Amino acid sequence: MKHLKIAILALLLIASYSNANAQDETNPWMLTIGANAIDVSTPSDANGGYFGSFNESGNDVNMIPWISRLAIARNIGKGFVLELAGSLNKIDEPWSAGESTYVGLDLNAKYDLNNAFGQTGWFDPFVYAGLGENWVGSKNGIGFNAGLGFNAWISDNVGINITTGWKKVNTPVDFEMFQHSVGLTWKFGNKDVDGDGISNKEDKCPTVAGSAEFGGCADTDTDKDGVMDCCDECPEVAGLAEFNGCPDTDGDGVQDSEDNCPKVAGLKVTHGCPDKDGDGTADKDDACPDVFGPKTNAGCPFKDTDEDGVIDLIDRCVEVPGPAKNEGCPEVFADQLSLDAALRGVNFDTGKWNIRPDAASILDRVATILSENQNLQFKFSIDGHTDNTGSAVRNMTLSNNRANSVKDYLIGKGISANRLRAQGFGETAPIDDNKTSTGRANNRRVEINEVK
Template sequence: MKHLKIAVLALLLIASYSNANAQDKENPWMLTFGTNAIDISTASDATSGYFGSYKFDGNNVNVIPWLSRVSVARYIGKGFGLELAGAMNKVDRPWGAGSDVTFFGLDLNVKYDLNNAFGQTGWFDPFLYAGLGENWVGAENGLGLNLGAGFNAWISDNVGINFTSGYKKVNTPVDFKMFQHSLGLTWKFGNKDNDGDGVNNKDDKCPEVAGLAEFGGCPDTDIDNDGVMDCCDKCPEVAGLAEFKGCPDTDGDGVQDSKDKCPEVAGLKTLHGCPDTDGDGVADGDDACIDVPGPKGNSGCPYKDTDEDGVIDIIDRCVEVPGPASNEGCPEIFVDQETVNEAAKGINFDTGKSAIRPEVATILDNVADILKQNQNLQFRFSIEGHTDSTGSAARNMDLSNARANAVKTYLVNKGVSANRLTTKGFGQTSPIDSNATKEGRFNNRRVEINEVK
């Protein structure tokens, strides 16, 4: 037993220096030879523990020290493989009384390499398996379910030590459960060399073309004379750069031609090899103002500010009239009062009437246009009605209010918001001319429009 421990430790020490990987598509076959031990759950297990007394007296754990288990496995892909395994042993009789009986099992298992899920671990190669098998126990036989785990400890690229431990539930005239453990030597093989150059496919950079080992299995040729051997040249017939695996960068901007949207004009990597003359982050080909920086959202052109008030036109509510940004580019003070006064000259009425005269309608149309201009929309206005001295003061007060309301109604119908307009009548109290003459009384029968401050 002491010598066996020393041998196992020596093999594990050797395995710790190995860089071998698991069974894979380059070594798809695996052959394993070894010995196995079986522990069948019997009545004696109730007092000695499920795994038995370990006295190796045939009572609980049964071991055949010579070759007693053989398996062959084939890698399928993505970590999965199929294994066909056969084993023989002598076991406690699972039913009835009597001496030990011969056991023989033939199993077909699906194996999964855990390195495929967690990454390669070098020499250590753990796996899980599940499958079905036919089991012969003495003169009886039955189908069994297999579940288990194990690992391979690789000594070299192709040779390793295999340990497997599994659970079986066997369906014979009397169902029983058992554990089967095995230790053996495993060998993986099947590596190919398609081009016959002595370099295995897994290490051959040119697996279909014969070459030299010093060039990774590729031939010593460089058709385009760019210093990149054809074996590693992605563009073998066009001279290129090593940093681009032999592919060209015609304009020398650090972007290889296959990824360069402007392969003949040096540009920026961030713009896929295209230039940006004004440095605004918009490639020249997409920039409507190639020499003046501007945002991408405006096709590389600066936003216009017609009134030069520092508020760009797209957010300036008064594009042609300067005003602070705090007021959306519109003036905070009404600057068009004189314009309104001038436009409103001539809003006069016939004696005793509040109807809008035809010539006054034209005047009011111009006034409405002024009040609706963007820079004036924030201001409110008072429409003030007046009369001459004809008639009673009370009658003239009502008439002045009617004239003011008539003008308001007209302006509202022309699109001026009603909440911006107020009306007030002054009657005959505020004449601007003499009531002693016909012309003076005409001038007094008027409406004025003023900003409400």
Template sequence: MKNLSRLLFAMLLVLGYSNVNAQDENNPWQITIGTNAVDAYPSGDGIPFSETIFSKFVDTDNYNILPSLSTISVSKYLGDKFSFGVAGSINRISKWGEVPGSSEAITVDDLSYYGLDGTIKYNFLNGTTIDPYLGLGGGYTWIDEVGAGTVNGTLGLNVWFNENIGLTVQSAYKHAFEDYLQTHFQHTVGISIKFGGVDTDGDGIYDKDDACPDVAGLEAFNGCPDSDGDGIEDSKDSCPNEAGLTEFNGCPDSDGDGVADKDDNCPTVAGLKALAGCPDADGDGVADGDDKCVNTAGPAANKGCPWPDTDGDGVLDKDDNCVDIKGTVANNGCPEVTEEVQKQLNAYAKTILFDTGKSTIKKQSAAVLSDIIKILKEYPTSKFTVEGHTDSVGSETLNQRLSDSRANSVKEYLIENGIDAFRLSALGYGESRPIDTNKTRAGRANNRRVEINLAK
């Protein structure tokens, strides 16, 4: 009864230890229940790592085995692959050491064996199926109710069948501090169970693996919730409280127009993406709600109504530089100077007369100048160059000066009679651009001329 009390006391210590610290990681606790074998043959005369200590290490004939539940251990994971455990064990000893000077085992009379040991373990491949470890620790061992302290070295292997259950095989070398307790090995085989993971939100996913440990969620989303049940976790759902579509990050599209309700200015009426989900009946790019002419296409600048074209030249008034004069699209609604008009201008311009050797315009040229002005006013946006030319009589310098002066005289006359100054420029070419021979009177008359040409 006394021996049984010792074993129960050891187990109570172990189980009590298992509840000392709070559980804060996935399966931080490991309990192992199994059987053990004690081997003190050979003892190596108590000398650690002597020549004989491992000579019959695997000779099971020398093992003292209690074929029942004889070992229980509990360990706590500390972090960084380290754990600390406490183990309690019992056995019955019938072979203890060897006869000095021979290889025969010393037979003893069914001695009791009790052990209580603490071990710090390092798991090399923590978290894997094959999980080897080394341990270092110490304890107290009683043989036939006589006890002594030991220092222990441990080599073991866990083989995990799943996340929580596995097989543990371990060998511990126990070196005694007292001569009356021989150095020996204790081998253990048992079933191990890992447990104790924390699940704060109660969703069945341990906090360590739970991306949202304080909020109940789904395994598919690593413990994070999907409040609206649309298959998109709340953290990635732009509308977490309304079931929606993946393409809209979890937001609904009530009218099915491809624009999520949160971005749809007309969520109950199918519309266009370009108009934030609102319809455009006349297709003019102006949403019906802003279109003053819903069924007639028109520009946004005119609130969806068409612009007027007063002169009917195909250029809207807003773009027409000559609103009341029919023109061309290429010339922004203004008429273009044709080759025929250009010829007419120069036909008139050639008849402008000047006082001999001067730039003074003769009065009889007023009529033709009036015709020129009428033509220029028909093309209000066109610009012209007034060009002066002379014959070759006289010096080239004087002819150049005279042509400049006559061109400017015509320009000033036109400005004074209603033609905008920005539309006109003047340039003299002297005798450099004759259009006829200077050897005859008629030829020289043709060369003395003014031209009014469209500016390029």
């Protein structure tokens, strides 16, 4: 029994690599030869069961290891098969002492489960039911059969058959029996079903007579398009040979089955639909069909309000032209000269940082210049300077105070604080000679410069 199990597993492994299919009209006959095991139980048999002592632990199951089952089957179409099967075995008579010969002859109707699900392949399961005559020693009776099994096809015509089933026999003997079998099965039959001289294996139309020129199919052209039906994927609609007989209504080189606009000539890249602006977005999907634009923007160009080549989406100065390297903003502050000219009049008293009345009007003008460029988001540095009167440390503090004094004044005039920063340079950057009072006055100043 152990060797039989190993053999079955080996054969199933081989069958799993096969692409063969079930019994069909091209191979309608099937012969199965193998061995069977039976397990008999009666109403008084308390140890009966599906497999009984199948694992060699008792004498309730009997098996003849050589050929003890023979079956011949015929495919009758639509997944149904008629089978005549005979089996031979030895059993211990459950109603008397001693061993008896068992002979069974069954007529079964089988149904291929793959047919129910439209499947094909090496694994071919089935169910069956039928009637049979059963001889046990000198007694015999008609019984009902039901079971299931599968064929595992090793090649196109050879496979492994495993079947298990139940039998119920009444008068004149009353017993139930489970029968299990394993064997080799062969498919055979008509090698040329349609009789056209081309074997079923090579015939593209095995049930319809044809010619070798058309692979065994009939020389017909139903739609009159010059493509024979055997090779025509659209046999009832006139088409083109390049599309295997399928049509291209608009003549754009894209067959109708793949054409999103089958009645309007288009381009292959847009699946048969037109693209007037050539931007790769079909007109039917293009929000701007007459203007080139990227697919990511529905076929429309990205908006560039200031026309500086930097789209509004990433332009930091949407309404003022500027280079891409400066995020669409001008690189130079346009009114820097105006600021420089205005600030020449902003001076401070020696040692002081308060805004003098004459400087206030000037700073008002500076605030106006900065406000006019509010949308540009320019930022500015307010730099304070002193003459060389006093110590360098004191002058650094004084210059910082002067810068912050101007910053506070501009903030008070509405300029955003985050656009301004103040810093002092002390006496380190004079613009005039500190030996004269005029020169020292010029050095006591504040400058405003754009931060780049």
